[in-house]
Amino acid sequence: MFHRLRHFVVDLVRHRPHGGPATPRAHTAMAIAMAAILAAGTLMTSGTASHAAGDAGPSDAAQADSSGADSSGAGxxxxxxxxxxxxxxxxxxxxxxxxxxxxxxxxxxxxxxxxxxxxxxxxxxxxxxxxxxxxxxxxxxxxxxxxxxxxxxxxxxxxxxxxxxRTAIITGEVRTLYDRPSADAVALLRAEPGVVGRVMACERNWCEMDIASTRAWIRRDEIWGVYPDEDFR
Incomplete structure (x- = not known):
């Protein structure tokens, strides 16, 4: 369709009176054809971008197009x-x-x-x-x-x-999280296996996590989501 419209415009130019101005009807036809060409090009570009945006599943495509926004309202x-x-x-x-x-x-x-x-x-x-x-x-x-x-x-x-x-998941059994990176520190909460929290920092054998708006320290080998030698803050 795109190529047919382009050839239509070329034909209008070629068949106007030699050396003379185009007729009003030709001007109108050319304007309509050019607008259609631009619209077709826009649609073709939009379709290519949408296909390349991500997974073809209905929900995933929408999420990919919005850079990961989902039903939770995260923009x-x-x-x-x-x-x-x-x-x-x-x-x-x-x-x-x-x-x-x-x-x-x-x-x-x-x-x-x-x-x-x-x-x-x-x-x-x-x-x-x-x-x-x-x-x-x-x-x-x-x-x-x-x-x-x-x-x-x-x-x-x-x-x-x-x-x-960065997040991590509690593994093994119910784990205790403390107010500082030490086993003799004050226990702040206990988390069951499968609980996911955000990892805020890791140092030596401990990692600080944010679980249910509470920041506390847990032993590194009691979670999955960080490497044994990975330290960051």
Whole structure:
């Protein structure tokens, strides 16, 4: 359609009176045709961008287009700020200097399709329904990231559905968190296995987490989402 409209305009120019001005009717036809060409080009560009934005699933496509905004109301600006602040620890986007693999990130969306390969042509292997769940990136291919969860399950997710926000999940049994990084410190709360919290800092054998708006320290080997030798604040 785009090419037919373009040839129509060319024909109008070629068949106007030689050396003379175009008729009013020709002017009108050319204007209409040019407007249609511009509209067609806009539609073609929009369709390509939408297809490249991320996963083809109905909910995931909307989330990818809004840079990870989901039903919880978290906007693109907030998510982008969090990613920028934690880029050195949980980078998920594109950059000339990429941190090494593997690395931990988290689920940005409340619903994430994970596929058997890096593209929408691959079938969905699992759907995660938990925002902030920690996952480990083990490989990259263009806009896709191969991730692994706490149970060892692997698959590919679009990078727009992941966040540099660092989180961890309680493992093993009910764990105690303290007001400072020491076993003889004051206990602040107890968390069951599967509880997810934001990781604020790690030093030596301890990590500080934010769980239910309470910041407290837990032993590093009692959570999954940080590496044994990873210290940050």
């Amino acid at each position: 693109a600006t907030e998510a982008a700020g969090e990613d920028a602040a934690s880029e050195s620890r949980g980078w998920v986007g594109r950059s000339a200097e990429r941190p090494p693999l593997p690395r931990f990130v988290s689920m940005r969306s409340a619903e994430v399709n994970v596929r058997t390969g890096p593209g929408t042509r691959y079938p969905v292997s699992v759907i995660y329904h938990r925002r902030d769940l920690p996952v480990e990136i083990t490989a990259e291919y263009e806009n896709w990231r191969k991730i692994r969860d706490v149970e060892g399950a692997e698959g590919w997710a679009h990078m727009s559905l992941l966040s540099g926000r």
